[in-house]
Amino acid sequence: MSKTILAFGDSNTFGTPPMLDRDSNNSRYEEAIRWPMVMQKYLDPYWQVIEEGLPGRTTSLADPEMGDHMNGQIGLKIALASHGPIDLLIIMLGTNDSKIQFGLAAEQIASGLASLLNIAISPDMQRKHDNFDILIITPPHVKEKNALEKIFFNAAKKTAELDKYYSKLAARYKVGKINAGDFIETSETDGVHFDPSEHKVLGKAVAKYILNNWP
Known part of the structure; x- marks a missing residue:
């Protein structure tokens, strides 16, 4: 019997390549390159992966330039209503929350992630999917440079602190957690x-974690 994974994230789940300038944000890696599909390759055949990556997505914030739909709370509710039943939800978000325009500290970004976990563990959502597990991935920290330096001013420090707070959330909510920064940059x-x-590297690492914890 097949199992379904919903990979919910931002441009790094979507597969946006590194940008030379802000006008190049419409590009996307081929399917074979994107980490969710790499993960699919390394999982047992009965695992099926659904990609739900949206460039610009935050945990819980509307973007004044990109739109209200960047709010991950909206996106997660739609994704969980559109797909299913799922067996595992993977969330990798927080990078866009660190943009200078939002003015959030790492702990506040983690609160946004907690709001997504509350949606996911709600009785209605769990019942709809006949219960599913959750895996948090802490994104690797930002480096403030080149085309995106101004947008992510002071984000390096904030994103470097995220895993500390995400680890606390994982313990509180009893969900899985990987720090992507342990494997990639x-x-x-x-x-x-x-x-x-x-x-x-990330796709292979996540697949290994899944096979070790949800065989």
């Missing part, structure tokens, strides 16, 4: 997105 090109090699 953001590109030297824009300091936010992943190079192809990092997608491969």
